[in-house]
Amino acid sequence: MKEVSVLVGGRAGDGINNAGALVAQLFNHLGYYVYMYTDYPSLIRGGHNFALIRAADTPVGAYNDRIDYLVALNQETVTLHLPHCPDCTVVANADQVKSLPRGQTVSVNAIIKEESAPPITGNSAMIGAFAKSAGISWEIVAEVFHRHMPKAADENIRVAKRAYDQVQTARPVPAIPGPAHSLFSGNEAIGLGLVAGGLSAYIAYPMTPASTLLHFLAGNAERFGMKVIHPENEIAVILMGLGSATAGAKTAVGTSGGGFCLMTEGVSFAGMAEIPIVIVVSQRTGPSTGLPTYTGQADLRFVLHAGQGEFP
Numbered sequence: 001m002k003e004v005s006v007l008v009g010g011r012a013g014d015g016i017n018n019a020g021a022l023v024a025q026l027f028n029h030l031g032y033y034v035y036m037y038t039d040y041p042s043l044i045r046g047g048h049n050f051a052l053i054r055a056a057d058t059p060v061g062a063y064n065d066r067i068d069y070l071v072a073l074n075q076e077t078v079t080l081h082l083p084h085c086p087d088c089t090v091v092a093n094a095d096q097v098k099s100l101p102r103g104q105t106v107s108v109n110a111i112i113k114e115e116s117a118p119p120i121t122g123n124s125a126m127i128g129a130f131a132k133s134a135g136i137s138w139e140i141v142a143e144v145f146h147r148h149m150p151k152a153a154d155e156n157i158r159v160a161k162r163a164y165d166q167v168q169t170a171r172p173v174p175a176i177p178g179p180a181h182s183l184f185s186g187n188e189a190i191g192l193g194l195v196a197g198g199l200s201a202y203i204a205y206p207m208t209p210a211s212t213l214l215h216f217l218a219g220n221a222e223r224f225g226m227k228v229i230h231p232e233n234e235i236a237v238i239l240m241g242l243g244s245a246t247a248g249a250k251t252a253v254g255t256s257g258g259g260f261c262l263m264t265e266g267v268s269f270a271g272m273a274e275i276p277i278v279i280v281v282s283q284r285t286g287p288s289t290g291l292p293t294y295t296g297q298a299d300l301r302f303v304l305h306a307g308q309g310e311f312p
Helices: 016-029 075-084 108-115 119-133 138-148 150-166 186-196 211-219 234-246 257-273 300-304
Strands: 003-011 033-039 048-056 069-072 089-093 104-106 201-204 227-229 251-256 278-282 291-295
Touching: 003 016, 003 075, 003 119, 016 033, 016 048, 016 119, 016 138, 048 075, 069 075, 069 119, 075 089, 089 119, 104 119, 108 119, 108 150, 119 138, 119 150, 138 150, 186 211, 186 278, 201 211, 201 234, 211 227, 234 251, 234 257, 251 257, 257 278
Parallel strands: 003 069, 069 089, 089 104, 201 227, 201 251, 251 278
Antiparallel strands: 003 048, 033 048
C-alpha cells in the first residue's frame, strides 16, 4: 500500500485546521484516499494545535503513528514532534522556528511584506512550501486554492507561489491515476444523510463538536430546500423542534453533552406525545460538560436512557 502522513502544527487560533484541510485537498487531487484528524486544546487562542493527514491508495479510517512530513508553524511543533519522527521531511516558518536540526525554512513575514498581503495568508506560504517539498505540481496547488479559497484565491496564491519557489523538492509524492475521491468531514456526512432522508428543518444552538453540522446545513439550506434555525438556547431548540415535527415537517435538532441535558424534559414530552424527532448528539469525553474539543462515548448511556418514564 502506498501511503504518506503529514503533521501540520502551530498555535491554536492560527488556522491549523484550515491548513490541514488544504494539505488533505492536495492529496485528494493527487488521487489518494484521505483521513484527517485534528488535535486541539479547549482554548480559543494559544496552546498547541496540530492536524494529522494520512493519505493512501486504499481507503483509510484512522491516522497512524508515522510522520513523513512535519510542517512546523512554530518552535513548539518542532520541539514536541520532531523527536518522534527521526526520518521525516521538515518544512518550517523561519520567523517562529529558531532552532531546527534539519529541514527547510521560509520566512513567512518577508513573503507577506513583499506581496503586500494580509497576515492571514501566512499559512498559504507554508502550504506552498510543503507542496514543493513533496514534489506536487504548481498547477495542482493553484487549482486547490482556487477551488477551496475562492474569496481570496489570488492573494493566497501569490504568497504560496513565493514560498513554493524558495523550497527544493525533498521527498516526492507520486500521483495515483484516476479521479479524485469524495472528501468531507464526519459532520458533513451526517448532514448529507439527513438531507437524503428528506429533512425539512434543522434546529440547533452551537455547541462543539456539533456546531459545524449547523454551519454546513445553514450554508446549504437554500440548495437543500430546507429551513435551518438557530434559537437562543437548547431548551428552545427541542421545543421548537417538537413544534416543527408536530406540524408535519421532518425535523432534526443537534447539540452536545451539556446541551442535551437541557433537552431531556423535551425528550420526555416527545415520548409522551409520540412526536417523531431526530436528535444529533455529538459526544464529548469525560464527566459533566466534558472536554469540548475531544470526542468520546461518555454520553452514550445517558442518551439511550434520557427522559422521565419509559418509552422507546
